[in-house]
Amino acid sequence: SIPSESRQVWQKFGVKEFGGKEEFQQEFIRHVETTLARSMYNCDDLAAYQAASQAIRDRLIVAWNKTQQKHTTKDRKRVYYLSLEFLMGRAMDNAMLNAGIKDITKSGVADLGFKIEDLLEQEPDAALGNGGLGRLAACFIDSIASTNYPGWGYGLRYQYGIFKQRIVDGYQVESPDYWLTFSNPWEIPRYEIQIDIMFYGYTRKYTNDDGKVVHVWEGGEQVQAVAYDVPVPGYGTETTNNLRLWASKPTREFDFEKFNAGDYESSVRESQKAETISAVLYPNDNFYSGKELRLKQQYFWVAASLNDIVRRFKKTHRPWKEFPDQVAIQLNDTHPTLAVVELQRILIDMEGVEWDAAWNIVTNTFGYTNHTVLPEALEKWPVPLFTNLLPRHMEIIYEINLFFLQKVEKMFPKERDLLGRVSIIEESSPQQVRMAYLAIIGSHKVNGVAELHSELIKTTIFKDFVTIYGPDKFMNVTNGITPRRWLHQANPKLCDLIASKVGSYDFLKDLNLLKKIEPFAHDPKFQDEWVTIKKFNKARLAAHIKQSNGYDVNVNALFDVQVKRIHEYKRQQMNIFGVIHRYLSIKAMTEEEKKEATPRVCIFGGKSAPGYYMAKTIIKLINAVSEVVNADTDVGDLLKVFFIADYNVSKAEIIVPASDISQHISTAGTEASGTSNMKFVLNGGLILGTVDGANIEITREVGENNIFLFGHLAESVEDLRHKHRFSDVPLDPNLEKVFNAIEIGTFGDPNIYVSLISSVTGSDYYLVSDDFQSYLDAQKLVDQDFKNKDTWVSRSITAVANMGFFSSDRAIDEYAESIWNIEPIAMD
Ligand code: 8GP
Numbered sequence: 001s002i003p004s005e006s007r008q009v010w011q012k013f014g015v016k017e018f019g020g021k022e023e024f025q026q027e028f029i030r031h032v033e034t035t036l037a038r039s040m041y042n043c044d045d046l047a048a049y050q051a052a053s054q055a056i057r058d059r060l061i062v063a064w065n066k067t068q069q070k071h072t073t074k075d076r077k078r079v080y081y082l083s084l085e086f087l088m089g090r091a092m093d094n095a096m097l098n099a100g101i102k103d104i105t106k107s108g109v110a111d112l113g114f115k116i117e118d119l120l121e122q123e124p125d126a127a128l129g130n131g132g133l134g135r136l137a138a139c140f141i142d143s144i145a146s147t148n149y150p151g152w153g154y155g156l157r158y159q160y161g162i163f164k165q166r167i168v169d170g171y172q173v174e175s176p177d178y179w180l181t182f183s184n185p186w187e188i189p190r191y192e193i194q195i196d197i198m199f200y201g202y203t204r205k206y207t208n209d210d211g212k213v214v215h216v217w218e219g220g221e222q223v224q225a226v227a228y229d230v231p232v233p234g235y236g237t238e239t240t241n242n243l244r245l246w247a248s249k250p251t252r253e254f255d256f257e258k259f260n261a262g263d264y265e266s267s268v269r270e271s272q273k274a275e276t277i278s279a280v281l282y283p284n285d286n287f288y289s290g291k292e293l294r295l296k297q298q299y300f301w302v303a304a305s306l307n308d309i310v311r312r313f314k315k316t317h318r319p320w321k322e323f324p325d326q327v328a329i330q331l332n333d334t335h336p337t338l339a340v341v342e343l344q345r346i347l348i349d350m351e352g353v354e355w356d357a358a359w360n361i362v363t364n365t366f367g368y369t370n371h372t373v374l375p376e377a378l379e380k381w382p383v384p385l386f387t388n389l390l391p392r393h394m395e396i397i398y399e400i401n402l403f404f405l406q407k408v409e410k411m412f413p414k415e416r417d418l419l420g421r422v423s424i425i426e427e428s429s430p431q432q433v434r435m436a437y438l439a440i441i442g443s444h445k446v447n448g449v450a451e452l453h454s455e456l457i458k459t460t461i462f463k464d465f466v467t468i469y470g471p472d473k474f475m476n477v478t479n480g481i482t483p484r485r486w487l488h489q490a491n492p493k494l495c496d497l498i499a500s501k502v503g504s505y506d507f508l509k510d511l512n513l514l515k516k517i518e519p520f521a522h523d524p525k526f527q528d529e530w531v532t533i534k535k536f537n538k539a540r541l542a543a544h545i546k547q548s549n550g551y552d553v554n555v556n557a558l559f560d561v562q563v564k565r566i567h568e569y570k571r572q573q574m575n576i577f578g579v580i581h582r583y584l585s586i587k588a589m590t591e592e593e594k595k596e597a598t599p600r601v602c603i604f605g606g607k608s609a610p611g612y613y614m615a616k617t618i619i620k621l622i623n624a625v626s627e628v629v630n631a632d633t634d635v636g637d638l639l640k641v642f643f644i645a646d647y648n649v650s651k652a653e654i655i656v657p658a659s660d661i662s663q664h665i666s667t668a669g670t671e672a673s674g675t676s677n678m679k680f681v682l683n684g685g686l687i688l689g690t691v692d693g694a695n696i697e698i699t700r701e702v703g704e705n706n707i708f709l710f711g712h713l714a715e716s717v718e719d720l721r722h723k724h725r726f727s728d729v730p731l732d733p734n735l736e737k738v739f740n741a742i743e744i745g746t747f748g749d750p751n752i753y754v755s756l757i758s759s760v761t762g763s764d765y766y767l768v769s770d771d772f773q774s775y776l777d778a779q780k781l782v783d784q785d786f787k788n789k790d791t792w793v794s795r796s797i798t799a800v801a802n803m804g805f806f807s808s809d810r811a812i813d814e815y816a817e818s819i820w821n822i823e824p825i826a827m828d
Contacts, residue, residue, distance in 0.1 A: 087129030089649030340442030
């Protein structure tokens with residue numbers, strides 16, 4: 001419908017891809033001079049970063065527009081990934097790589113007097129997540145775009161991401177992460193997309209002229225959701241998908257009654273409160289805290305996203321029953337479970353669809369991913385709080401529950417207890433809404449994130465639901481990581497070396513091609529190059545440690561790394577107790593023995609939830625040990641201990657490629673999958689780990705000679721805990737020595753560690769004492785094997801060669817095929 005003369009003008013002047021370096025430079029300078037209103041005389045690294053990213057962003061937007069047009073005309077089913085967290089990290093390097101303009105940009109800015117590395121350093125991390133779950137969402141949207149699937153992410157545009165961590169006197173101190181100080185070039189504000197969202201109010205029903213009972217929800221508080229779009233470029237494809245993040249704003253009409261009464265200021269202040277909804281990310285990992293604001297965030301985001309999705313569907317003028325043929329929605333944990341209820345509400349209250357037909361649409365649309373079996377992480381909302389905030393949703397939940405329980409009663413008429421066990425409403429005081437049960441009942445597929453975990457949810461927390469629905473509803477999709485960020489971006493040198501053997505960089509798209517380096521595992525030249533790159537990466541980390549912690553690090557020592565959220569179940573306490581044991585052993589060594597010992601650098605990093613006392617105590621102990629050990633001249637290079645503050649995605653990109661050993665030592669059955677384990681192995685580090693989560697599948701892929709496993713198996717955990725509760729289990733003797741050292745004040749005031757120690761000497765819920773000897777044995781093996789360069793390096797190469805399975809591209813293909821039923825759309 002556009003006249004051809006106009007069309008020609010549009011096409012003539014449409015923004016094109018960069019033909020070469022000069023076109024990039026032209027755009028760069030234009031942005032310096034106009035967007036930033038600066039010049040060559042006052043363009044610092046920050047301004048240069050901003051101009052370069054604006055130029056790159058312009059290109060992303062062109063590809064983004066093309067992709068969206070294509071997907072709209074193709075009119076095929078899309079997936080929407082609903083996640084309260086997207087832990088994206090920095091965007092610029094990834095955008096250059098995926099758009100294939102890294103070289104152009106690098107030499108383009110070099111001519112203008114800048115180093116690309118310095119510009120990249122200017123970008124703040126987009127840290128809109130806590131840990132594994134949020135980073136998984138980021139890897140997944142990279143893979144959805146890279147494999148050409150039509151899919152969007154939906155999340156919240158927090159003004160404050162995960163807090164920044166400093167270490168003061170050995171303790172964690174939090175400060176706010178205001179990451180939007182300088183405008184964010186990677187987002188496109190969509191001020192025209194505004195959606196009204198309601199909270200509170202009341203419900204009423206009436207019978208309309210057709211004799212139908214109609215439910216209405218009204219009289220509540222309104223806020224507005226505004227969309228911000230973040231382009232997500234695929235690697236080696238033009239496909240550029242969308243991550244839509246919602247920000248809360250006051251509605252246009254603010255409180256006129258107050259205004260008229262002359263209380264102008266307070267009416268403005270009230271309306272400002274709306275903005276707090278999307279202000280801050282809750283900083284808990286694997287822990288649920290039932291705050292009203294969190295439920296508000298959840299509904300705000302879910303309602304805005306569904307409104308958007310439904311609006312897009314309605315434009316196609318299809319009948320409602322075809323909704324699940326056009327739309328798949330994945331619930332990343334239970335955080336977006338309200339979407340199940342909201343879609344049912346839209347269909348029955350607003351669109352006049354009958355209950356059963358609506359429910360059919362709902363259940364065929366949703367899939368639910370569970371990320372944890374830890375009871376303290378499972379969301380349950382108190383019914384009174386819920387009813388107050390979302391009265392109509394509560395009514396619908398009661399209805400969903402009623403129909404579900406009727407069905408269960410019919411199927412199992414004799415099992416009276418079953419109904420109470422599977423009810424969405426827990427009969428506690430006050431009653432609680434069990435969000436995981438609602439998610440299961442409202443979805444057609446439920447998946448865990450690694451094989452062991454997917455089995456565990458079927459036999460423990462969701463056992464009754466397997467009885468009710470049969471086993472087919474429950475499945476496994478083992479997590480993965482994007483090789484673009486976690487190999488190419490983090491470890492460009494290793495990437496080049498691999499490419500020299502594979503013959504291309506195609507392994508970044510088909511990670512199974514890594515197999516081609518396996519024949520070189522014992523090739524001395526290849527080994528040498530491999531070792532040189534590891535050393536280079538260790539030196540890069542050493543430089544960082546020198547800067548942040550003030551110590552010189554011996555890069556020939558074994559780098560032993562544990563970086564992840566601090567949590568008792570992840571057992572950083574066991575690691576630091578092991579370090580103390582090593583320290584005591586070194587102190588007892590003769591000079592001869594010392595010559596035989598393997599020097600180690602033990603590196604810790606990770607944030608504790610601000611209110612998690614035990615995790616904070618663990619951080620304090622690590623720092624206290626670090627201070628004593630690093631200053632002890634008896635020990636010298638044999639042992640150094642560092643806590644790297646403020647662990648985040650960008651730091652992970654430096655730390656991960658530098659490890660010789662990384663620790664993934666959760667109590668068996670507690671870590672659903674883990675994904676950093678995959679990142680470390682992909683970068684040529686070996687794992688010291690328990691038989692837990694994805695460690696098991698990594699072992700299967702890389703071979704059990706190429707991993708150090710230890711500890712009790714998941715099936716014995718219950719019995720061991722039982723023993724601790726009902727009998728006196730003697731403390732591991734080595735651990736006892738460690739505790740004695742702490743208690744006599746070797747690491748400062750022992751009072752600080754009383755509760756940490758008694759968590760082990762008491763019920764030892766995480767089985768630190770039970771696994772300690774086996775942990776030390778495994779560590780001893782590590783020390784020995786590290787001395788033999790050929791075995792060590794060949795193991796490292798072999799392990800990398802067999803990591804193809806852990807690409808998030810594979811995970812996304814599995815979701816697409818078995819849950820979403822969507823197909824890629826080629827961009828030609
Ligand atoms: C994590 C699991 O703990 C981890 O094993 C898994 O690899 C990861 O999810 C991705 O599947 N869970 C969380 O990060 C989590 O529960 N985060 C809370 C903020 C909700």
